[in-house]
Amino acid sequence: MKYDLAIIHIDRLLPFAGDPHRGLRGKEMDLSPEIKDGAIAIKDGKVSFVGQTEAFLQLENVEIEQTINARGKSVIPGFIDAHTHLPFYGWRDGEVARGRGASYGDVIEGGGGIKLSVKEMENASDDEVLHFVSGLLNHVHNWGTTTVEMKSGYSLNVPGELRELRLIQELSRSCPVDIVSTCLAAHYVPEGYTSREWVEEIIHDLLPEVAQKNLASMVDIYIEPFTFDVSDARRLAEASRAFGLIPRAHTDQVNAIGGCKEAVKLGFSSVDHLNQISEEELEMLVKSNTAAVMLPGADFTMREKLLPPARKLIDLGALVVVSSNYNPGTSPIGAMPVIIGLACALYDWTPKEAIAAATMNAAVSLGIGTERGSIEVGKAADILILQDQWYEMMPYRIGENPISTIIKNGKVTKNQLTRDKNHELYNTGV
Ligand code: NIG
Numbered sequence: 381m382k383y384d385l386a387i388i389h390i391d392r393l394l395p396f397a398g399d400p401h402r403g404l405r406g407k408e409m410d411l412s413p414e415i416k417d418g419a420i421a422i423k424d425g426k427v428s429f430v431g432q433t434e435a436f437l438q439l440e441n442v443e444i445e446q447t448i449n450a451r452g453k454s455v456i457p458g459f460i461d462a463h464t465h466l467p468f469y470g471w472r473d474g475e476v477a478r479g480r481g482a483s484y485g486d487v488i489e490g491g492g493g494i495k496l497s498v499k500e501m502e503n504a505s506d507d508e509v510l511h512f513v514s515g516l517l518n519h520v521h522n523w524g525t526t527t528v529e530m531k532s533g534y535s536l537n538v539p540g541e542l543r544e545l546r547l548i549q550e551l552s553r554s555c556p557v558d559i560v561s562t563c564l565a566a567h568y569v570p571e572g573y574t575s576r577e578w579v580e581e582i583i584h585d586l587l588p589e590v591a592q593k594n595l596a597s598m599v600d601i602y603i604e605p606f607t608f609d610v611s612d613a614r615r616l617a618e619a620s621r622a623f624g625l626i627p628r629a630h631t632d633q634v635n636a637i638g639g640c641k642e643a644v645k646l647g648f649s650s651v652d653h654l655n656q657i658s659e660e661e662l663e664m665l666v667k668s669n670t671a672a673v674m675l676p677g678a679d680f681t682m683r684e685k686l687l688p689p690a691r692k693l694i695d696l697g698a699l700v701v702v703s704s705n706y707n708p709g710t711s712p713i714g715a716m717p718v719i720i721g722l723a724c725a726l727y728d729w730t731p732k733e734a735i736a737a738a739t740m741n742a743a744v745s746l747g748i749g750t751e752r753g754s755i756e757v758g759k760a761a762d763i764l765i766l767q768d769q770w771y772e773m774m775p776y777r778i779g780e781n782p783i784s785t786i787i788k789n790g791k792v793t794k795n796q797l798t799r800d801k802n803h804e805l806y807n808t809g810v
Contacts, residue, residue: 390420390454393415396457397412401749458524460528464714470708494567516714527560529703533567563586566599598628629643632656633656640665650701675703676725691728725775731774
């Protein structure tokens, strides 16, 4: 067999293999197995061997185009960031006022927050948005993100939302990460509309084109007293399903108005934020396949007093995901190792739990668990070689980029190993 690339002598290989529809739950997250002196072989962009180096080297008739010696390193799957607000245009650093007591709802109603980003998006040309967002995608890739969920939601009118989704499609052709796209037209209620009127317009004028042009695979809604209520969410979800689009929701971030309960009942793919959920909702989530998406970047930036029950969600066996929520207001942090560090600090998670939530479980929440999220034979070769043998360094040295080498769909897209002659990338076979 001829392989395009082999990584051998990996000190600690963590494949995070799991059921592609159920993900890793409860203790499976922290007990996810490690292979010592591991090897991975890649062919045609896919993983075709995972095991110990010795077993790999004993295979017969092996030819390898390129070999990486990963002695002294740990290796994990590429990060899947399952919740961002990319594309956005420009920052909103002036909103630090929130830290001094202004609520998120007050900031938006005062013309800031989502409303300000809507204005900035409207005033920017396509080229400006593409240039700005390409820079951000390159940045997050350099920090280990190999797949990213992106959504519309900073236009709040039909042509603008379509434009954002088209820009996402354009970015997916040119940027180094894979993209999963979501329509979040129901991010806020535009001026002059009731929430129900805007939902109806989304259903009649936007979703048909989104579905027909394959511009998104999911439809999101922000459930809060100052945006959309549970009946809006139900109506949008039913209509989305008729177009083959999967519903998901931002819910229970600021107020508890029953969003999580309804979303789980209706089988949404995920419920995101969850600071305010009740015991009853927590138990419903645990028994469901709806992912609980934790967003520690927002909890940190918003100085949240009430954190989501993230520790309990893992302990009780929910499908738990951690994502960046990269946006210019509540979470201006796109680097997943930093997000993982925040999750460990704020939620009392172990590094392994946080990585499982950012890889395998994130893939399951996006419906791509059979293709990505873990290092398993047949899956896309999205692989990170860390700077250190200790993947545990990631949340400890928060703010340091822990990624030495990135392999995306089987190709090396970042490589710092050559800096160290003991670990250099070489071409001579094994
Ligand atoms: O997930 N909650 C709603 N939306 C975002 C914030 C978007 C923004 O402030 O621009 C969030 O926190």
